[in-house]
Amino acid sequence: MAQPVVSFVVDRLGDLLIQEAIFLYGVTGKVEQLQTQLRRMQSYLQDADRRQDEDESLRNWISEIREVAYDAEDAIETFALKAASRRSRVGVLNIIKRYATITKKFLEIHQVGSEVDAIIARIGNFTTSLETYGIKPERGEASSSAYGRQIVLRRSYSHIVEGVIIGLEEDVNILVEQLVNTNESCRVVSVCGMGGLGKTTLAKNVYHNSDVRHHFESFAWAYISQQCQARDVWEGILFKLICPSKEQREEIASLREEELAKLLYQVQEEKKCLVILDDIWTAETWKSLSPAFPNGNAAAGSKILLTTRNTDVALHMDPTCFLHQPRCLNEDESWELFQKKAFPKKDDPDFTISTEMEKLGREMVGRCGGLPLAIIVLGGLLATKPTLYDWDLVRQNINSYLRREKGREQLLGVSEVLALSYYELPYQLKPCFLHLGHFPENFEMPTKKLIRVWVAEGIISMLQHEGEGEETMEDVAQRYLSELVERCMIQVVERSSTGRIRTCRMHNLMRDLCLSKAKQENFLEIIYSWNVDEQVDCLSLPMVSRERSSGNVRRLAIFLDQGINRFLPSQYKGNRHLRSLICFREKSSRLKEWGLMKSVFSKFKLLRVLDLEGIQGSGGKLPKEIGYLIHLRFLSLRNSDIDELPLTIGNLRCLQTLNLLTWNSTVQIPNVIWKMERLRHLHLPESCGDSAEKWQLANLTNLQTLVNFPAEKCDVTDLTKFTNLRKLVIDDPVFGDIFKSQGVIFSRLESLFFVSNEDMSFNHILAGCPNLYKLHIEGPIDKFPEHHQISSKLAKLKLQGSRLHVDLMETLEKLPNLMSLDLQMDSFMGKKLICSEKGFPRLKHLLLYDLTSLEEWIVDKGAMPNLCRLQISNCTKLKMVPDGLRFITTLQELDIRSMFRTFRIKLEKGGEDYYRVQHVPTLAFRYCDY
Numbered sequence: 001m002a003q004p005v006v007s008f009v010v011d012r013l014g015d016l017l018i019q020e021a022i023f024l025y026g027v028t029g030k031v032e033q034l035q036t037q038l039r040r041m042q043s044y045l046q047d048a049d050r051r052q053d054e055d056e057s058l059r060n061w062i063s064e065i066r067e068v069a070y071d072a073e074d075a076i077e078t079f080a081l082k083a084a085s086r087r088s089r090v091g092v093l094n095i096i097k098r099y100a101t102i103t104k105k106f107l108e109i110h111q112v113g114s115e116v117d118a119i120i121a122r123i124g125n126f127t128t129s130l131e132t133y134g135i136k137p138e139r140g141e142a143s144s145s146a147y148g149r150q151i152v153l154r155r156s157y158s159h160i161v162e163g164v165i166i167g168l169e170e171d172v173n174i175l176v177e178q179l180v181n182t183n184e185s186c187r188v189v190s191v192c193g194m195g196g197l198g199k200t201t202l203a204k205n206v207y208h209n210s211d212v213r214h215h216f217e218s219f220a221w222a223y224i225s226q227q228c229q230a231r232d233v234w235e236g237i238l239f240k241l242i243c244p245s246k247e248q249r250e251e252i253a254s255l256r257e258e259e260l261a262k263l264l265y266q267v268q269e270e271k272k273c274l275v276i277l278d279d280i281w282t283a284e285t286w287k288s289l290s291p292a293f294p295n296g297n298a299a300a301g302s303k304i305l306l307t308t309r310n311t312d313v314a315l316h317m318d319p320t321c322f323l324h325q326p327r328c329l330n331e332d333e334s335w336e337l338f339q340k341k342a343f344p345k346k347d348d349p350d351f352t353i354s355t356e357m358e359k360l361g362r363e364m365v366g367r368c369g370g371l372p373l374a375i376i377v378l379g380g381l382l383a384t385k386p387t388l389y390d391w392d393l394v395r396q397n398i399n400s401y402l403r404r405e406k407g408r409e410q411l412l413g414v415s416e417v418l419a420l421s422y423y424e425l426p427y428q429l430k431p432c433f434l435h436l437g438h439f440p441e442n443f444e445m446p447t448k449k450l451i452r453v454w455v456a457e458g459i460i461s462m463l464q465h466e467g468e469g470e471e472t473m474e475d476v477a478q479r480y481l482s483e484l485v486e487r488c489m490i491q492v493v494e495r496s497s498t499g500r501i502r503t504c505r506m507h508n509l510m511r512d513l514c515l516s517k518a519k520q521e522n523f524l525e526i527i528y529s530w531n532v533d534e535q536v537d538c539l540s541l542p543m544v545s546r547e548r549s550s551g552n553v554r555r556l557a558i559f560l561d562q563g564i565n566r567f568l569p570s571q572y573k574g575n576r577h578l579r580s581l582i583c584f585r586e587k588s589s590r591l592k593e594w595g596l597m598k599s600v601f602s603k604f605k606l607l608r609v610l611d612l613e614g615i616q617g618s619g620g621k622l623p624k625e626i627g628y629l630i631h632l633r634f635l636s637l638r639n640s641d642i643d644e645l646p647l648t649i650g651n652l653r654c655l656q657t658l659n660l661l662t663w664n665s666t667v668q669i670p671n672v673i674w675k676m677e678r679l680r681h682l683h684l685p686e687s688c689g690d691s692a693e694k695w696q697l698a699n700l701t702n703l704q705t706l707v708n709f710p711a712e713k714c715d716v717t718d719l720t721k722f723t724n725l726r727k728l729v730i731d732d733p734v735f736g737d738i739f740k741s742q743g744v745i746f747s748r749l750e751s752l753f754f755v756s757n758e759d760m761s762f763n764h765i766l767a768g769c770p771n772l773y774k775l776h777i778e779g780p781i782d783k784f785p786e787h788h789q790i791s792s793k794l795a796k797l798k799l800q801g802s803r804l805h806v807d808l809m810e811t812l813e814k815l816p817n818l819m820s821l822d823l824q825m826d827s828f829m830g831k832k833l834i835c836s837e838k839g840f841p842r843l844k845h846l847l848l849y850d851l852t853s854l855e856e857w858i859v860d861k862g863a864m865p866n867l868c869r870l871q872i873s874n875c876t877k878l879k880m881v882p883d884g885l886r887f888i889t890t891l892q893e894l895d896i897r898s899m900f901r902t903f904r905i906k907l908e909k910g911g912e913d914y915y916r917v918q919h920v921p922t923l924a925f926r927y928c929d930y
Contacts, residue, residue, distance in 0.1 A: 341379025
């Protein structure tokens, strides 16, 4: 990963030249020279990265290049750190000390200049060395490398069909129906998923399916490599579709490319053809192939079935395509597939599996996470190992066995198949992927936090979104995250009401690959349960390579699961290059005292990210040494037990994210937040302490997120200066007044949580926030607006205590993009709600909670056509669910809570209203026995 690291450092140096210009006075020219040299090195490294597996010496050179890039960043940022510290002290120096400081400054400039010159010389030597290995400043031929060998071994052939398919039967039926159904308008059927999921196996079974064979006239299978040549692919497909004679082949071979494309196009127009494009990687590849394929429904009904790891490829080919994503196998299917491979004689009546062997086998199969390729590799390996001892040995080292089938070099191991996705990532996505290795197995990663850490670390560079209009670095990070999802390298767990990814996770084998690459690239170190024994084994994960590149560790993830007497093992305390420290804790882990953090704050002065979420410790006061971390960009104390911050917290002027949502509702915070002018995301506790001192926050103009605005300490009109604000949580009635008196417009505000005990002018707030996606209002509303007065972008609305008597549905059902609606605690005081035909066209989630006056709810046929989840809770006067629910075929879950027993009995099987909800897969009753 030298190429992405060098590219990352080039961007970081550019950021430093922009952000730290005042601290780099005297060395700017050196930094620019260094940046130029590294940029020249970039052009060599894509080829070198692909070829490093061929030669250990080359691999060592790659490692040294990566370290010199990191050393360059360290040298410049350390100088900026010293300059910043010197500048903060200069105001109190007398003339003699000032002179000494100036002298020291010139010595430091000379020192960093010498360091940069030495680094530039090292880069020059590397360039010469790379050329001796035949590495050129352009991408080499894949076929000449180990990577190319992988591509060759990955090639699929249509005549080789897997004899055993488990868990794919339903998938085959779904795809066959799409292909042979003449009423379906889509011409492209795509199979998308992560490597090893069985996409090619599925496509082969569809290709040879009898219904498919009877439906189409001609068939062609084409394996599409990453370096495919359009002409070769066209010829191969054409030969299979028309079965030409020798003379016709020679004639086709003599055609110009445009003539060949036209001929293939015409064949698909005249005959009903099925073309399989297996393993297509990029939209650019399809663009080169597309001239030979009809761009609409072919007259004869020709279709394309493709397999890909990237959903964007399929949608680029045809936005209306049928997109099918096979699932991983469940526990029973996994065990069945494993038995087919591990016990070839299983069908023999005399064959039995011992209890001990089955126990070991099921444990190992569980490690495969339902990935068919991993199960097949494991089963094939164990088929050659007859004894229980052999099986237990494999169990102890299962991940190393899954990497490659030893003794069967003609096949690829699981990690090699998955690694193809990693190798194909653009350089800017590789550090994003490796960063995911911080998180524990099966952990649901909160994407907001993930994105903010990427930005804080500099993984998302200012230069990467230059020229993109109003797109922020967070927007760029969101795009990168979405692309990793599209490439099937991470899985979405939950999406927000606006469709953004809220949480995600990695398949455990993909995570093992991530950790292996992160270790190999010296990107990340993980500490597990180190306090048990000072002899730390940070390579305890089986699949993590026990060989890692030499160099300084710059990122640590610490998994704490017990009482903590020392925060870090001794071997890490001398590492002054640490940039990121992220902690994860079990409920039982606890710091002996917060004073243990003093040494961390004092020694790791280059830290950019410090995540102490959930950490508990005696004392409750953050040590004043936190003030040393003047380069810190991200600090989270969320769910910790900190109740007081030191005055030195004001030294953290580079902070972008500060999360103080601790377990304590009150945290004593000194009046220093105003110094943090780069803050982008500020989460304050409910109370910031009992000091009567007024805060001035108007200069925090970069704020995008502000949770718990301290109205008791600030002038509410300061909010009008936050022109970049996207999310605001505020509990103050005066906020509503500023719209009436000043005509304030928050043009970028997307999410608003407003609490007031007084009647508020809802219309004025809506007029001042024209681009809201999410709105949560607690408190009485004097008048409900017309639908045209509400932002058409509104996707999520939560009302509580509104005390409105007008039928809200009449207005809200006309909002075109509303996807989630919560009506809670007397938000509606009337007796009747009506949802009319074609109302709520995109609504997916609806909650009716504690509407104590509601007696009747009518849903017309055709209303809420996309509703997925409905919850009715404590609406005790409601007599029955609407009859119109029976027409909502999309409804997946109906949750009835705190309703009378008679209401429940009507909806249960055999009840008089059961016919209205019998189509709903999940029908739950809670606390309905009154």
